[in-house]
Amino acid sequence: MRRIVFTTVFAAVSCWAQGNGGTPAMAPGAQAPGAAPVAAGGPQAGRGGPRRPSNEQLGIDIDRFIGYPVAKTAHLSHGTLLTHTILKAGDPYKPGPQGAVLEYRKELAAVTLLPGSETPLSTLPDAYFFYVKSGEGRLDDGKQYWDLREGTAILAPPNVPHKLTNTSNEKELSMIMLQFTGAPEARHELVVRDVPKLPWCEENAHWNNASRCVFSAADGLLQGERIYLVVLPPWAASEPHSHGPGTEEIWTKVTPGNAVMLLGSELRDMPENTAYLVPPTGTLDHSNLNLSKDKTEWWIYVARGPAPAPGAAPGAGRGGGGGRGGNGNPNLSRDTTAANVAGKPLK
Helix, strand or coil: CHHHHHHHHHHHHHCCCCCCCCCCCCCCCCCCCCCCCCCCCCCCCCCCCCCCCHHHHHCCCCHHHEEEECCCCEEEECCCCCEEEEECCCCCCCCCCCCCECCCCEEEEEEECCCCCCCEEEEECCCEEEEEEECCEEEEEECCEEEEECCCCEEEEECCCCCEEEEECCCEEEEEEECCCCCCCCCCEEEEHHHHHEEEEEECCCCCEEEEEEECHHHCCCCCEEEEEEECCEEECCECCCCCCEEEEEEECCCCEEEEEECEEEEEEEEECCCEEECCCCCCCCCEEECCCCEEEEEEEECCCCCCCCCCCCCCCCCCCCCCCCCCCCCCCCHHHHHECEECCCC
């Protein structure tokens, strides 16, 4: 079955003309960077025009851009959070260690707070994003608290005190954590959202994605910087497309079971808590594939675009639609009011 899906998607990669924000399909007669020269009348002639080069021809090792937290050495964050790194800071443009590819972020990790445990009240110089996958707990800033459950998202800006508590004595509190340098526009308070209560803000993005817009520039991120929860329906694929230098787009699968990722000419399994950075080459397409016929799959999507050119207006060059955005459907909304969780005074 996967061979059939791969053949279909790869054929689409070879023929489609990319929409907004991606790399256009090559014009007739164009030669892809890194591809071996093709002589007129050669073996590829007469097969529908130029063909996109393989990962081998491009010299790209896609496994370097994929992170699996399984069997990784556990470290500590916030004093007592057990962390298993998925991806970490590095140079995505040069060969290097597997998973060390994040240009703007410091660490993406699967984290666990053991039953009955709590972190100290921490005031840290970096910003943190948390997404609760399972378990129950509490967040507080020393003055007020928020109840945590599956689907709760937290944005902790730099230098804002925060403490996490697992209120269960039996079950772990499991989360995805992203650590990064905060924006100059960052708020001076915790932002907590109940993601299932967010409205849908996108439909049919890259063919089949629907999204809930969790955090954006309105919450103190950089202009164009965004964190979404993206769903892919059963038996569906997202449109293959690429991103160029300076764009950091991270996909982290948060649902149990296995999906499939397409990176260029190769497929890889994508079990729960697996993430990949889209290689920022402008030549390698990516797509998520849901091969189940009865189960939806969810991803955390984190994106940031190139830094603005010198002298550009504030926020210029950050991000870009990449084929995303609404289509005039009145049911779509980026209003987060219904999902905002208010803090309660600590006793």
